[in-house]
Amino acid sequence: MELTEKNVAATDASFTQPNTFDSNLQLLIAAVGGNENIVNITHCMTRLRFKLVNESLVDKEKIESIKGVKGVVLAQGQTQVVIGVEVEQWYNALSGVNSAADNSSDSNIEQEKGKLFQNAMRIVAGIFGPVVPAIAGAGMLMGLLSGLIATNVISESSDTVFFFRSISVAVFFFLPMLVSFSAAKVFRVNEYIALAVAAAMMSPKLLEKAAQLSAAGNSPELSVFGVVPIELLNYGGAIVPAILAVWVLSKITPMVDKFVPVSAKPVFTPLIAFTVTSTIVLSLVAPAGMWLSNGAGWVVSSLLEISPTLTGFVFGLTRPITIVFGIHHSMTPISLNNFALYGKDLLMPIMCLGNIAIAGATMAVWYKQRKTASKEQSSITMGSGITAILGITEPALFGVLTKYTKALFMASLAAGVFGAISVTIDTHLTSYILSSIFSLPAYLAGGTQNFIQAVFGICGVFVLSFALTVIFVRIDNK
CATH class of the missing domain: 1.20.1310 (5 helical Cullin repeat like)
Known part of the structure; x- marks a missing residue:
């Protein structure tokens, strides 16, 4: 994205400018190495998270001196600038900042090698940071309902409780879709195809088929093309399978792009990417993700038992x-x-x-x-x-x-x-x-x-x- 006059210009701004909001934004961009040093910017509930080409250009002291900045953390391969509750205002103002070139060098990739833990934490923070307000809001609604019911302020059998409980539970059931949208931004793949893959995982028709097969005493499985087994599981609320699904999509999409002619990309790239990814995910990746989720739960529960x-x-x-x-x-x-x-x-x-x-x-x-x-x-x-x-x-x-x-x-x-x-x-x-x-x-x-x-x-x-x-x-x- 190109800078607009409304947004921040990447300049060698003097750090003696008045503390206006626009000047503070200019100071921040200059302190992280300038516009050309920024690969991307994301944010969580309180922090701006800069992915930079060269972190050595960051002037931590100058960032901390900017009015409105609460602190700076260099972690997870990111420069995290702590703003507080006004972070979204800062992020929106910075959203027009031009990122470093997409083909930004192999040296940038080289910086990430050997940093498995940092990369994993960066991915988790990048995915869940934007999602937290939505699930926190729904969770808070569920909590308030429980409190009102427990104190006999409202009847559990009332239509009011049924309605508000239904809409709050829906957020957690469709959590894979929220997570997939957020993960698509982290893995740099089309957000709407990612949503489509998550929707495929949660297809009502597949759940109905699973129920029919189970009721008839059969294993809830399909055989696609007679050779690809599809285990019909309920992925409502499943997080790990959704993240893995988007990761698979991010690998398949570039491969599809290589052999689809330019004129056919608008139609055939989404078609092939969605179909192939959904098949691979539902046959192998999503069940493996469920296994990993259950394994993580077992580890935590084991520690608690020990x-x-x-x-x-x-x-x-x-x-x-x-x-x-x-x-x-x-x-x-x-x-x-x-x-x-x-x-x-x-x-x-x-x-x-x-x-x-x-x-x-x-x-x-x-x-x-x-x-x-x-x-x-x-x-x-x-x-x-x-x-x-x-x-x-x-x-x-x-x-x-x-x-x-x-x-x-x-x-x-x-x-x-x-x-x-x-x-x-x-x-x-x-x-x-x-x-x-x-x-x-x-x-x-x-x-x-x-x-x-x-x-x-x-x-x-x-x-x-x-x-x-x-x-x-x-x-x-x-």
């Missing part, structure tokens, strides 16, 4: 650190898979505890600096703590706790302690929601005792994190 307390402690202890490095979305598919397999998840409550622990440590920093810090700094710290309670932790992490690493450790320790307690007493969720204090009504779906445990955990982790920070962290107010 030592639930230790597992909870480790997940809690590492929660704040994973947010710092931008790999916290790697937990999303695990939790969603647990919901699909077991109807509940023990890990999402720990994510919430981690966020509240960050809030507790941040508020402790505010408490210790309130009399000596400037009014502006004090208000920033308090605002960051409140935002963390509401589920957005990046301002607290990058604006406060990364400056006081011992405070970050105290938050992690508190999250580890209460993560261990949470898993041990079986505090759980039955639907995906944002990890904030607003998630509390959702715990009522697991019963009153489960709700009480969640309240205890949130209050306890805040107090412990606050107390540890006040006792052990020294604040330099110079």
Whole structure:
């Protein structure tokens, strides 16, 4: 895409310009190496994620000095610029930035070799970051319904509950389609063909056929061309098969393009890519994806069975650190898979505890600096703590706790302690929601005792994190 006058020009902008929004965008582009250094830009709920040709051109200090930037993380082969809740406004303004040439050199590919973990985390973050608001909204609706039902505010048999439960459950049933659209952007393949493949996986006719075959006492399988076996499975809510399907599509599409004449591409490329990919996916890839999903669920459940307390402690202890490095979305598919397999998840409550622990440590920093810090700094710290309670932790992490690493450790320790307690007493969720204090009504779906445990955990982790920070962290107010 070419730059428009409305968007940001790639210039060697002076870093002494006034703090207008447009000038800040210009400063950001210049600080990441200029327009020609940008391969692509994506975003999650709080961060701009730049894929760059040459990361050595990034001036981290200059980025951090830009008004509105909360911090910078160099991880997963990306330059992540933490903005906060206004990230979408920044992303939309930057959406006209010209990317580096598509044929940008083998050297760019070379940078990714040998970085399996970073690449995997980048893919997971890129796929689930944009999807989280949709599933969080639907999950929150399910949680609120459960809370209203449990408190007898509304009858479970009412049409109102039936309607809202149906539309919220639909989001999770059709989650493969949401994931496939997002994955298509990551794997750089046509989003609508990706959606078509996901739709094929969830074809009602195939599900009807499976039910008919099972009712007749036969195996739910088809034989295409007499040689290709198709196992008829229900892929509603299946994430891994959808991601693998789009990956396969991204490999097949270029191969199709090589032998289809230019004049025939508009018709025959989609036809062949969709047909071949759907066949391969439904015969082999999607069943393998289900096997992988079940295997991942088995690993997590095995760890919980071996030592639930230790597992909870480790997940809690590492929660704040994973947010710092931008790999916290790697937990999303695990939790969603647990919901699909077991109807509940023990890990999402720990994510919430981690966020509240960050809030507790941040508020402790505010408490210790309130009399000596400037009014502006004090208000920033308090605002960051409140935002963390509401589920957005990046301002607290990058604006406060990364400056006081011992405070970050105290938050992690508190999250580890209460993560261990949470898993041990079986505090759980039955639907995906944002990890904030607003998630509390959702715990009522697991019963009153489960709700009480969640309240205890949130209050306890805040107090412990606050107390540890006040006792052990020294604040330099110079």
